[in-house]
Amino acid sequence: MNRLTLAVAGGRKTQSIVDRCRTAPRGQQILVLTYTQNNQRELVSRLARHRPLEAGVEVQGWFSFLLGHWVRPYLPVRFPGRRLRGLNFDGDPGRFATGESRFLDSDGRAYKLHLAQLALETHQASSSAVLDRLSRIYQEIHIDEVQDLNGYDLEILAELMTSPIELNLVGDVRQALIQTNIRDPKNKQYKGISIKTWFEKQKSRGNLDFFHQTITWRSNQLIADFADTIFDDSWGFGRTVSQNTDVTGHDGIFAISPGHVDEYVARYSPLCVRYNANCCKSLDLPFMNIAIAKGLSVPRVLIGPTAGMIDFLRKGKPIGETPSCSLYVAVTRARFSVAFVAENPARLGLTVWSP
Amino acid sequence: MIDRIVIRGYRRFNNLYLSPNAGLNVIVGDNESGKSTLLEAIALVLTGKVNGRWAREELNPFWFNRAKVTEFFTKYGTLEQVPLPEILIELYLADCDEFQRLRGVHNSQQADCPGVLMRIAPDDEYAEEFEAYLQDAPPSVLPVEFYDVDWKDFGDRFLNQRPKELTASFIDSRTIRSTSGVDYHTREMLSEHLDSKERARISIAHRKSRQQITDSTLTDINERLAAEHSSLHDRPIGLQMDQSSRASWEVGIVPQVDDIPFAMAGQGQQAAIKVALAMSRIRGTSTFILIEEPENHLSHTSLTRLISRIKALAGDDQQLFVTTHSSFVLNRLGVDKLLLLHGDRTTKLADLGEDTASYFRKLAGYDTLRLVLANKLALVEGPSDTIALERAYKDRVGKMPSEDGIDIVSMGGLTFKRALELCACLDRQAVALQDNDGRSPGDIRRAVGHLLVNGKRTMLVSDPASGKTLEPQICSVNDEQVLRRVLRITDQADPQTWMTNNKTEWALRLLDADESITFPDYINEAVDLLR
Numbered sequence: 001m002n003r004l005t006l007a008v009a010g011g012r013k014t015q016s017i018v019d020r021c022r023t024a025p026r027g028q029q030i031l032v033l034t035y036t037q038n039n040q041r042e043l044v045s046r047l048a049r050h051r052p053l054e055a056g057v058e059v060q061g062w063f064s065f066l067l068g069h070w071v072r073p074y075l076p077v078r079f080p081g082r083r084l085r086g087l088n089f090d091g092d093p094g095r096f097a098t099g100e101s102r103f104l105d106s107d108g109r110a111y112k113l114h115l116a117q118l119a120l121e122t123h124q125a126s127s128s129a130v131l132d133r134l135s136r137i138y139q140e141i142h143i144d145e146v147q148d149l150n151g152y153d154l155e156i157l158a159e160l161m162t163s164p165i166e167l168n169l170v171g172d173v174r175q176a177l178i179q180t181n182i183r184d185p186k187n188k189q190y191k192g193i194s195i196k197t198w199f200e201k202q203k204s205r206g207n208l209d210f211f212h213q214t215i216t217w218r219s220n221q222l223i224a225d226f227a228d229t230i231f232d233d234s235w236g237f238g239r240t241v242s243q244n245t246d247v248t249g250h251d252g253i254f255a256i257s258p259g260h261v262d263e264y265v266a267r268y269s270p271l272c273v274r275y276n277a278n279c280c281k282s283l284d285l286p287f288m289n290i291a292i293a294k295g296l297s298v299p300r301v302l303i304g305p306t307a308g309m310i311d312f313l314r315k316g317k318p319i320g321e322t323p324s325c326s327l328y329v330a331v332t333r334a335r336f337s338v339a340f341v342a343e344n345p346a347r348l349g350l351t352v353w354s355p
Numbered sequence: 356m357i358d359r360i361v362i363r364g365y366r367r368f369n370n371l372y373l374s375p376n377a378g379l380n381v382i383v384g385d386n387e388s389g390k391s392t393l394l395e396a397i398a399l400v401l402t403g404k405v406n407g408r409w410a411r412e413e414l415n416p417f418w419f420n421r422a423k424v425t426e427f428f429t430k431y432g433t434l435e436q437v438p439l440p441e442i443l444i445e446l447y448l449a450d451c452d453e454f455q456r457l458r459g460v461h462n463s464q465q466a467d468c469p470g471v472l473m474r475i476a477p478d479d480e481y482a483e484e485f486e487a488y489l490q491d492a493p494p495s496v497l498p499v500e501f502y503d504v505d506w507k508d509f510g511d512r513f514l515n516q517r518p519k520e521l522t523a524s525f526i527d528s529r530t531i532r533s534t535s536g537v538d539y540h541t542r543e544m545l546s547e548h549l550d551s552k553e554r555a556r557i558s559i560a561h562r563k564s565r566q567q568i569t570d571s572t573l574t575d576i577n578e579r580l581a582a583e584h585s586s587l588h589d590r591p592i593g594l595q596m597d598q599s600s601r602a603s604w605e606v607g608i609v610p611q612v613d614d615i616p617f618a619m620a621g622q623g624q625q626a627a628i629k630v631a632l633a634m635s636r637i638r639g640t641s642t643f644i645l646i647e648e649p650e651n652h653l654s655h656t657s658l659t660r661l662i663s664r665i666k667a668l669a670g671d672d673q674q675l676f677v678t679t680h681s682s683f684v685l686n687r688l689g690v691d692k693l694l695l696l697h698g699d700r701t702t703k704l705a706d707l708g709e710d711t712a713s714y715f716r717k718l719a720g721y722d723t724l725r726l727v728l729a730n731k732l733a734l735v736e737g738p739s740d741t742i743a744l745e746r747a748y749k750d751r752v753g754k755m756p757s758e759d760g761i762d763i764v765s766m767g768g769l770t771f772k773r774a775l776e777l778c779a780c781l782d783r784q785a786v787a788l789q790d791n792d793g794r795s796p797g798d799i800r801r802a803v804g805h806l807l808v809n810g811k812r813t814m815l816v817s818d819p820a821s822g823k824t825l826e827p828q829i830c831s832v833n834d835e836q837v838l839r840r841v842l843r844i845t846d847q848a849d850p851q852t853w854m855t856n857n858k859t860e861w862a863l864r865l866l867d868a869d870e871s872i873t874f875p876d877y878i879n880e881a882v883d884l885l886r
Contacts, residue, residue, distance in 0.1 A: 073459030073510030074467075083461070083511055126460075129467050136455040 002167035004146070004199055005211045008240045009227070010218025010297065013170040014039070017142045018046045020168070024055035030140045035062045035148040035180055038295055043144065062149070062180055063087060063115060063248040066156070066231065069134055070119035071110060074126040078118070085109050092183075102153060116152030123159060135163045146171035150191050151184025154198055158341050161207040169208075174328045176232060177291045193321050196235070212238055218297055218335055220244045222252035226338070227331045230312075230324050248299075248336045254353040255313075255345035258283060259301075263355045264339060270300035280304030283341065287321030291331045303327075304341055313340065313348045357397070357643065359447035361463055364420045364440050366392045373694070373701045377449075378669040381688045382678045384696035385728055390678040393696065394525070394645045396444045397676060400473045401523040401643055403506045403510070403514060407543075408814075410473065411504040419440060419476070428495040438507040439485075440497060442475035447509075453520050459510030470509040471518065473789045478503035522642040526629040526649075541617075541629055546605060548632060561604035565596040592797045626652060630664050642673050650681040662687045690715040695727055695781065707780045713774055717770055726777055729762035731885060732776050734787040740825055741765050742862035744788065747874040748882050761885050769815070775806040783810045786884045788877060794839045813884055815877040826854040828875040841868045 007013045021030055032047075034040055043059045060068075072084045079100050085108035093102050093111055104119040110118055123130040141160065143149075146169040149157060160167050176192040187199055190198040202208040216224055216235075224240040231237060256264050261283060265272070272285040273293050280287065287304060303309075307321040309327055319327070331338050345352045362371040367389045382390050399405055405413045416424075425441040430436050445462050447470045448454045454469035462470055477485060481501040488498050506514045517523075524543075547555065577593035610617040610628065617625065626649060649661055662684060669675045679685055685693060691712035695702040715723055726732065735741050735754070741763045748756045756763060766774065771787050778785045789799060796816035800807070807814055817824075821831040830838065830851040838850040842864045852860045865872065 068510075068512070072512065073461070075465075075511070076460050076465065124468070129458075133455050133458045136452045 001207050002161050002169070002207060002345075003209045003211065004169040004171075004203075005038055005213050006196070007170060007172055007213035008216050008224070008237075009172060009175065009328070011172070011213045011217035012048065013172065013213075014042060014144055016170060017144055017168070018043070018050070020140075020142065021047055021053060021055060021057045022050045024053075024140070024287055026054040026058075028055040028082055028140065030055050030057045030142065031049065031065070031138045032057065032059045032144065033062055033065050033143045034059075034144040036145065036178060036295075039145055040310075042295065043052050058126055062153070065111060066119040067110065069117070070130050070156070071122050073133065074122050074130055077094050078122040078127075078296075079104070080127040083108060087112055087115070091217075113183060114152075116156055116181070116184070117186070120152055120155050120159070131159060131163045135165045138165055140166045140168065142168045142170070144170055145175075145178075147173045147176040147193075147195055148178050148180055150179045150195065151186040153180055154187045154190060154195075158202070158207070161202065167211045174237070174325055175294060175332075177294060177322070177325050177329055181279055193231075193235075193325060214238050215241050215243055216332075218242050219332055220246070220251055220336060223331060223336075223338055226253045227328055229316075230331070231330045232318070244335060246336070250300075250353075251332075251336050252338075253350050254337060254339040255342055255348040255350040256302075256339050256353045257345045258341055258343065261285065263343055264353065265302065268300050268302075268304035268337070268339075270337070270339060271296065271298040271333060272302045272304065273333070274304035275306045275309070275326055279306055280341065281321045290326045296333050297335065298333050300333050300337045301330060302338070302339045302341065304328050309340070310348070313342075313350070356365070356449040356451075357446050358449050358468070359464075360393075360397065361443065361445040361447075362393075362396050363463075364421065364423050365396055365418060365442045367698075368392065368396075369420050369422060371699050374703070375674070375694060376692055376703070376705060379666070379688060379692040380674070380676045381683060381685050381692045382676060382694045382696060383680075383724060383727055388696045388698070390696060391647060394647055394676055394678060397446065397643065398448050398523055398525050398645055400444045400471050400483065400506075402517050403473070410475075410506065414475065414499045414502060414504060416499050419497055420425065424497060425495065430598060431489060440476050441477075443472065444474075445472040446470055449512055456520065457508040457510060457518060457665050461507065461511040468509065471506055471521070472505075472509070472515065474505045474507070476505070476787065477501055482704050485802055515804045521647075524629075524632070524642060524644045525625065526626065526644070526646045541610075542605060545610060545632065549796060557604050558609070561607065564606040565598060567625050569595040573752070577769055582675065598851050621652075622646045627657065627661055627664075630661060630668070638644060644668060644673055646675065646677045648678055648680060651678060655683075658683065659687070680778075681723070682722045683719050685727075686715045686719040686723050690723060700783055704777070704780050707776065714773055715777075721767060721769055722764070723777070725762055725764050725781075726774060727781060729764070729783070730760035731762070732778065732783060732785040733761060733763040733881060733885060734771060734778075734785055735763060735765050736788070736790055736825070737765050737767075739861050739862035740788060742859075742866050743829070743874065744878060744881060745872065746865055747878050750871050751879075751882050752886050756885065759886070772803050775803050775812060775814075778812060779806045779808075783812075786881050787812075787814045788881050789814060789816050790824045791817050793819060793823050795819065815880050815884075817867060817877050818837060821875065824855075826851055826858075828877075829872065830856070832873045832875050837870075837872060841865060841870050843868075869875050 005013070005016070017032055023030065024030055032043055034043060037106045040059055042059055047053070047057060047059065067087060075082050075084050078083065082100065082104065088105045088109040088111045091105055091111050092098070092113055103114050144305065173193045173196045174197060179191070187198065195340045199208065199210060203210045219227065219242060221242040222286065224242045228237070228240050265285065272287045273290050274280050276289055283304060285304070305313070306323065308323055311317045339353060340348060340350065342348055356377050357375055360371070360373040360375065362368040368707065377588040380647070382393060384390050395405070399410055403410055403618055418438045425478065427437055427440055443463060447462065447466060447468055448457065450468050457471060458467070460467050462472060478501055485498065485501045508514060512630050573594050580593055581591040617628065620628070630646070646665065648659055649665065653661060665675065666688060668806070677684070677688065689712050691707045691709065693704040715721065733744060735744060744763055752759070753878060771789055775785065775787060791799065796819070799816050800814050803814055806812060817828050822828050835850050839846060842848065842850070842854070843862050846852050
C-alpha cells in the first residue's frame with residue numbers, strides 16, 4: 001500500500017527513508033526522489049555512510065526523473081520523430097503555445113514549466129508503457145519533501161499510486177515553501193499547504209495510507225508548542241511532542257529590541273533569518289532567507305519578522321498560508337531558543353531578553 | 356536474450372534482419388558471408404568496444420558497406436545523389452524485467468522493447484567541413500573524422516560504459532602469443548570472474564610487494580645513486596617501482612594451466628580455458644557468449660569435449676553465437692540451431708523436426724555443411740553414383756559439375772528423407788537420384804512427396820525393369836563390348852558381375868576413360884535439371 005507520512009519539523013523524515021534503504025533486502029530496487037538539490041546531496045551523503053547497501057538505491061531529482069523515465073524513452077510516441085535534448089529551465093513557450101511547441105523548444109529541450117504535463121501525455125500516448133517500464137525497474141519509490149510538488153506533478157503522483165510500485169511519500173505540508181513549478185496553473189487549489197487536501201482526497205479514494213508523525217527530535221517543547229499555534233486547529237495537525245529535553249539556560253521563545261541584537265548575537269550566535277531581503281534592512285546581521293534555511297537544524301534562531309508576523313505575535317492575527325509556512329520553517333530550525341527582533345519587544349507577549 | 360538483430364551499412368551487410376534462437380545459434384555460411392562480421396557487430400553494440408578499444412577511437416572507413424560508399428561517391432553531385440552512408444546496428448532484447456532500463460521506442464522498428472544500438476552517422480557540427488571535403492574531388496574514402504558514434508539504449512540514453520545487465524564473452528579464434536600474455540577478451544572475463552573483494556585483496560598485495568621492493572632493494576641503490584650523482588644534479592635521483600595504474604595487477608597477472616602460463620599453453624587448451632572462463636561467470640546474470648570457429652587448433656577429442664561444454668552453456672540465461680566451418684560442430688550442436696548467412700538473408704532451421712536434428716547429431720561425421728552451403732545440389736546413393744553423374748554431366752555440358760557450382764553429395768549413412776527435409780527447410784534446390792531397390796518409383800517418391808517441389812526439389816528413381824541398382828542400370832543401356840573397352844576388363848568377365856564386385860573401381864575407370872558410355876534415363880534427366 002502507498003504511504004504518506006506528514007511529519008513535523010525535526011521528525012526525521014529524511015532519516016526514515018535512509019533507514020528503509022539501509023535495511024531493504026538484496027535485490028530490492030529503490031528510487032529516492034526529491035526536488036531540491038540540497039536535499040539530494042543530503043540523501044546521497046547520508047546513504048553513503050551506510051555503503052555498501054544490500055538493495056540497489058538511486059537518488060534522483062524530480063525533474064531528471066520525469067525526463068529520464070517518463071519523457072525520453074517514449075517521446076516519439078507523443079511527438080513522432082522527436083528526441084529529447086535536455087531541459088529548458090527558465091523558458092516559457094507562452095500561454096497560447098499548443099502541440100509540440102508548448103513542450104519543446106526549438107533545440108528539442110523540454111520546458112520545465114510544462115515538463116510534468118509532457119510526462120503525463122507521453123505516458124498516456126505510450127499506452128501506459130512508461131509506468132510498466134518503471135514498475136519493472138523499481139519496487140519502491142520514496143519521495144522526500146513531497147509537499148514541494150504541485151500542478152501536473154500531482155497527476156504524475158496519482159499515476160504512480162495506481163502502479164504496483166510501493167510508493168512512500170514523506171513531507172511536511174507546513175513547510176510548503178518551495179514549489180517545483182510555481183506558475184503551473186494545474187491543480188491550483190492544491191498549491192502550498194493545501195496539497196494536504198489533495199492527499200486527503202487520495203486517501204478517501206483508497207490510493208493512500210495517511211500517517212501523522214508528531215514527534216520532533218529537534219525543537220524543545222516550548223518551541224514546538226509555539227510552532228503549533230501558527231496554523232489554527234482547522235488544519236488538524238495535532239499537538240507536537242518534543243523528545244528534546246536538554247536545558248541550556250536560555251530556552252524557548254524570546255523578544256529582543258534592535259538595540260540588544262549585537263550583544264545577543266555575540267552571546268548566543270544564533271542563525272539569523274528573515275522572510276526576504278526587504279525585511280529588517282536597518283539591522284546589520286548575516287541574514288539568510290527563510291526558504292534557504294529549510295532543512296537546517298541549529299541550536300538557536302534569531303528572526304527578523306515581517307510586519308504581519310509582528311501582528312500575529314501581538315494579536316494572534318492570521319497571516320496567510322505562505323507567511324505562515326515561512327514562520328513555521330524559521331521557528332522550527334531551532335533546538336533551544338528562538339528570538340524575534342521588534343521595536344517594542346514588550347508588546348509581543350513574549351519573554352523579553354535584555355543583557 | 357537478443358530477439359532481433361538489425362544491421363545496416365556495416366561491412367558486407369547492407370540491410371540484415373535476423374531473429375536468432377533463444378539459446379544456441381550455430382552460424383554457418385560461405386567464406387566472406389559475414390559470419391565473423393556478425394559476431395563483431397554483436398560484440399560492438401554489447402560492449403561499445405572493438406578489440407578492447409572504444410568504437411569511436413577505432414572507427415575506420417572500411418566499416419562502411421562498400422557498395423553504399425561506392426554508390427554515394429559515383430552519384431554525388433548528380434541528380435540521383437544519395438544520402439551519406441551510415442551504420443546502424445540494433446540489438447532488440449527480450450522484454451524481461453532485468454532489461455527494463457534499456458527499454459523505449461528509439462529504434463528503427465519503433466518497437467517498444469529493451470535494446471541497445473550503435474549508430475555511426477555524419478556529425479551535424481561538421482556539416483560544412485564535410486561539404487567542403489566533398490567539393491574537393493576526394494578519393495572514394497569516407498572521412499570518418501566527420502562522423503559521430505552514438506551508443507545508446509532504446510530509451511535514448513547515451514551509454515558510456517557497458518550496461519551492467521549485459522555481459523558479453525567473446526571467444527575468438529585468434530591465437531595468443533602477444534607479450535601482454537592475455538588478450539583483451541580473456542582479461543575481461545578473468546576480472547569479472549573475481550569478485551570485488553578478491554580483486555581488492557590482489558590489488559593491495561600487489562601494491563605492497565612493489566612498495567617493498569622500493570623500500571628494501573632499491574634503498575641501497577638509491578643511496579649509491581644519490582652519492583654518485585650529487586655533482587650532476589642538485590636534487591637526488593633515485594629509482595622506485597611504478598605504482599601508477601599502468602602497473603596495476605591486471606597487467607602483471609596471467610592465468611596458468613598446470614603451472615604453465617596461459618600464453619605458453621597449447622592453442623586448443625587456450626580455447627578450452629576461454630570457454631571455461633565464460634562458463635563460470637556469475638550465474639543468474641544474462642550473458643551473451645560469442646564463439647568464433649571453435650574447431651580451430653583443436654584435435655577431434657578436444658573438440659568433442661569443447662562442444663559438450665558449449666552445449667552446457669546454452670540455457671535460459673545464456674545465448675550463444677557460434678560460427679563454424681565444421682560439419683562436425685554443426686551436427687553436434689544441433690542442425691536445428693543452424694543460422695545460415697548468405698548476403699543480407701538468413702535462414703533458420705528452427706522448423707526442422709527434433710528427430711531429424713538428433714539424427715544428424717548421431718551422424719556427427721556427416722558433411723552436413725555441404726548440403727547447407729551448396730549452390731545447386733545433387734543427392735546420390737554412393738561414390739559410384741557420384742562419379743557416374745559427374746561423367747554424364749561432363750559428356751553433355753563439356754565441364755565438370757563442380758565448375759558450375761553443382762555439389763554432388765553422396766548419402767553415406769543419411770537417408771534421402773532426412774537430406775530432403777533439410778533442403779526443404781533451407782528452401783534449397785536439389786535433385787535426388789535414388790536406386791529403386793526393387794520398389795516402384797511411385798512409392799519411393801510418395802514417401803518424400805511433401806518435401807518435393809516442381810522445378811525445385813525433384814526425386815529421380817531408376818526404372819525397376821532395368822535392375823535394382825546402378826550397375827545393372829548401366830549394363831542395360833550399354834553394349835557389353837563397349838563396357839569392357841571403357842572399363843578395361845577382360846573378355847571373360849561379365850561386366851555386371853565385375854562392376855558389382857568393384858563398385859568404386861569401375862566408376863573411377865569410367866571417369867578417366869577417353870571413350871564414354873550411355874547413361875540410364877534417370878541420370879540424363881538429372882543432368883537436364885542441373886545444367
